[in-house]
Amino acid sequence: MKPIYRRILLKLSGEALAGEGSAQGFAPEVLVRMATEVRAVVESGVQVGIVVGGGNLFRGAALTGVGLARTTGDTLGMLATVMNALALQDIFERHGLSVRVQSSFSMPSLCDPFNAREARAHLEAGRVVLCAGGTGNPFFTTDSAAALRAIEIGADVLLKATKVDGIYDRDPVRDPGAVRFSRLRYDDVLERRLGVMDLTAIVLCQEHRLPVRVFNMNTPGALHRVVTDPEPEEGTLVEC
Secondary structure, three states: OOOOOOEEEEEEOHHHHHOOOOOOOOOHHHHHHHHHHHHHHHHOOOEEEEEEOOOOOOOHHHHHOOOOOHHHHHHHHHHHHHHHHHHHHHHHHHOOOOEEEEEOOOOOOOOEEOOHHHHHHHHHOOOEEEEEOOOOOOOOOHHHHHHHHHHHHOOOEEEEEEOOOOEEOOOOOOOOOOOEEOEEEHHHHHHHOOOOOOHHHHHHHHHOOOOEEEEEOOOOOHHHHHHHOOOOOOOEEEEO
């Protein structure tokens, strides 16, 4: 099927890299599956930017609980996203993808500094761009970083990969009767306090009329379907 998007920004949580039943480290099978899924999308003609979290290695908020300053904890969390990006780069390249890692922090021996113009050029050349380091500032989540980078690179959609297949009216883990929404408007998300992303990310996307689809990356083929099927069964689409 012909892709419905020319360029996407995929938000991957750090926890997703750890696999089912674990919240830390890397699950090799997950990394391989992600490489396979992303390659299929790239081969279909879609340009792919990725923002990856770092929760499988460090969580800034949790570190403050043991006495670290919030700024220090957040900085460690952002550095963890660079570690995850480098791991993904290695796996992706082993699967035949051309990849560039760009970080909000200056790390010339490891990766390039983030530059929106260069990122767009890499995407046009068919390379996957892994955006690491969050926003480069404490007190902002990787959801906010994903919204910001999506806008900067001119993405057609922000795809938020999670462990659940969309947005529900209640927590589906705690309540089996929870109902999944297929579509929502940003005003509905804000009024219902659905917790799709943090407020900063939601407002950024709403102001720039950037649609967001929340879906389960653990479902085989889900990423390819959400970029090629105008009405995929997966996930929830949030738009203006």
